[in-house]
Amino acid sequence: MFLYVEDADHRPVYQQLRDQVVEAIARGEIGEGTRLPTTRQLAVDLGLNFHTVARAYDLLRQEGYLQVGRKVGASVHVRRGPPNAEWHAELRVLLAAAYAKGMSSEEIVTACREATQGFGRAAEPKDSLA
Amino acid sequence: MIAWIDAVLLLLLGCGYYWMPDAVHPTLPFGVRVPPGRERDPAVSAAKRTYRQVLAPLTLAGIALALLNTSPIVAAGLPALFLLVAYGNFYVAHRAVRAAKLKGDWYAGQRTATVAQVGAPASLRRYPWGLLAVAALVIAATAWIGVAHYAQLPAILPTHFGANGKANGFSAKSPLSAFLLVIVQIVQTAGLALLGYVQPRMRQDLDPAAPVASLARHRAFQVVMTQMLVVLAIGVDISLLLGSLRMWAVGPAYNPMLNVAPVLIVTAYAVWAGVRVGQGGNRMAAGQAEEATGRVHRDDDAGWIGGAIYFNRSDPAFLVPRRFGVGWTLNFGHPTAWIALVALVALIIAVPSLRHR
Numbered sequence: 001m002f003l004y005v006e007d008a009d010h011r012p013v014y015q016q017l018r019d020q021v022v023e024a025i026a027r028g029e030i031g032e033g034t035r036l037p038t039t040r041q042l043a044v045d046l047g048l049n050f051h052t053v054a055r056a057y058d059l060l061r062q063e064g065y066l067q068v069g070r071k072v073g074a075s076v077h078v079r080r081g082p083p084n085a086e087w088h089a090e091l092r093v094l095l096a097a098a099y100a101k102g103m104s105s106e107e108i109v110t111a112c113r114e115a116t117q118g119f120g121r122a123a124e125p126k127d128s129l130a
Numbered sequence: 131m132i133a134w135i136d137a138v139l140l141l142l143l144g145c146g147y148y149w150m151p152d153a154v155h156p157t158l159p160f161g162v163r164v165p166p167g168r169e170r171d172p173a174v175s176a177a178k179r180t181y182r183q184v185l186a187p188l189t190l191a192g193i194a195l196a197l198l199n200t201s202p203i204v205a206a207g208l209p210a211l212f213l214l215v216a217y218g219n220f221y222v223a224h225r226a227v228r229a230a231k232l233k234g235d236w237y238a239g240q241r242t243a244t245v246a247q248v249g250a251p252a253s254l255r256r257y258p259w260g261l262l263a264v265a266a267l268v269i270a271a272t273a274w275i276g277v278a279h280y281a282q283l284p285a286i287l288p289t290h291f292g293a294n295g296k297a298n299g300f301s302a303k304s305p306l307s308a309f310l311l312v313i314v315q316i317v318q319t320a321g322l323a324l325l326g327y328v329q330p331r332m333r334q335d336l337d338p339a340a341p342v343a344s345l346a347r348h349r350a351f352q353v354v355m356t357q358m359l360v361v362l363a364i365g366v367d368i369s370l371l372l373g374s375l376r377m378w379a380v381g382p383a384y385n386p387m388l389n390v391a392p393v394l395i396v397t398a399y400a401v402w403a404g405v406r407v408g409q410g411g412n413r414m415a416a417g418q419a420e421e422a423t424g425r426v427h428r429d430d431d432a433g434w435i436g437g438a439i440y441f442n443r444s445d446p447a448f449l450v451p452r453r454f455g456v457g458w459t460l461n462f463g464h465p466t467a468w469i470a471l472v473a474l475v476a477l478i479i480a481v482p483s484l485r486h487r
Contacts, residue, residue, distance in 0.1 A: 002341045006243040007428060036248055044333045044446050045246035 001029045005046050013048060017056035022065060025076060031122020036066070036074040131387040132205045136196035138394060139209050144189025146401045147216050151178050153408045153456055155337070157427060160220060161437030161453035162227040165240045165426050166339050173230030177223040184219050217438065220454060224437035243425040245338040247345050256353055261360040262323055268367040269315045272374050276309055279378050283308060287377055311370045311377070317477065322363040326356035329458065333447050335410065338425040343417050351411030358403045365396025404456030433463070
């Protein structure tokens with residue numbers, strides 16, 4: 001799996017990283033137990049400040065996607081349940097924005113279906129990816 | 131003798147620099163980052179043509195000078211001078227491409243990004259322990275021969291040889307002076323072996339436009355590089371072994387200048403290996419096609435001074451891949467780089483001065 005940091009993206013870097021990890025889990029590219037690089041290693045690989053990566057990992061840990069050990073680094077460990085307290089509210093706003101801008105209900109549902117098309121569960125617990 | 135070594139060295143350098151534009155990633159002509167699609171821009175092709183048209187006669191002139199020269203001082207200075215002029219030639223091409231990029235606003239509308247791979251780290255199993263064992267064997271053999279002959283060594287040892295093969299520098303016999311070259315063997319082997327070990331763990335500058343292929347190439351490149359570094363160490367160790375034999379007057383007498391032959395051979399091999407695989411493995415096979423990512427490598431000319439020296443305080447890496455050439459260069463904005471440089475210079479100064487105790 002590859003992590004990108006796009007220069008033109010309006011989202012802050014830590015948000016880009018967090019979003020990509022979440023999407024990768026949803027697509028089954030990484031699963032329970034997958035090891036992520038250490039904060040330092042990922043920062044070096046992406047040419048980022050250590051704190052930016054630490055922030056992304058911290059956010060993922062708080063939201064219940066990662067488990068961060070002292071020596072072992074970060075590994076995927078999903079805490080089942082609602083993604084976060086605001087998820088439903090944010091979803092309503094997102095869909096409302098689409099509807100308000102002129103998308104029909106059917107188009108919205110189709111878009112949702114297409115988005116979830118690529119989702120799947122990871123095949124088996126992977127220790128790391130080649 | 132020196133004239134021939136000089137000439138061969140200049141030939142190697144000239145050939146190396148001549149092929150260099152093909153060794154680097156196509157999107158990095160002469161140390162200038164360009165977006166995919168601009169690799170064959172007329173400005174880039176023109177710069178490449180001019181660069182080679184100047185370099186070829188320059189190299190021939192240098193070789194001719196080396197062969198005709200009789201002064202050792204000039205012989206020592208010729209490679210350095212050649213490197214300087216070769217850099218000037220590179221810099222002209224560098225400026226030309228940069229100017230074209232700015233003028234044409236080549237990065238307008240490009241979706242630039244950085245990419246990193248999340249997955250298995252470089253495997254330790256791939257380290258060429260066998261080759262390292264060969265180097266260790268050479269060092270052990272040298273030390274063993276030295277120990278065996280130590281008692282019979284004269285009180286004054288020849289530690290420096292002139293171009294004519296006659297000794298012109300001496301020092302009193304002591305374990306330090308007698309085994310000086312063995313110490314150098316150990317230090318240089320350890321240094322190169324360590325670099326070979328560390329380099330797969332450094333930042334891989336992957337291409338966001340084709341990360342899968344980029345990663346495969348980098349992996350293969352790292353294996354070749356580590357191997358090449360250890361082979362280089364072996365060649366230097368053999369030369370130092372020959373030098374030690376000369377110092378201890380063991381074995382048949384011959385012109386000590388021939389001792390550099392192993393080093394030249396492995397250097398030629400290193401150059402060939404580098405040209406064959408290209409920087410980052412650029413010249414290695416592509417593998418299967420991958421879907422387009424729509425992203426391109428970030429325009430990262432910033433921090434590169436004169437297209438060759440890297441100075442970036444905010445980059446945590448102290449060793450980064452070269453922009454023009456195969457291998458790595460120091461990040462002079464990182465304190466560790468200066469420490470390493472000072473240590474190296476101190477070592478180079480200390481070793482000859484130790485000889486003349």
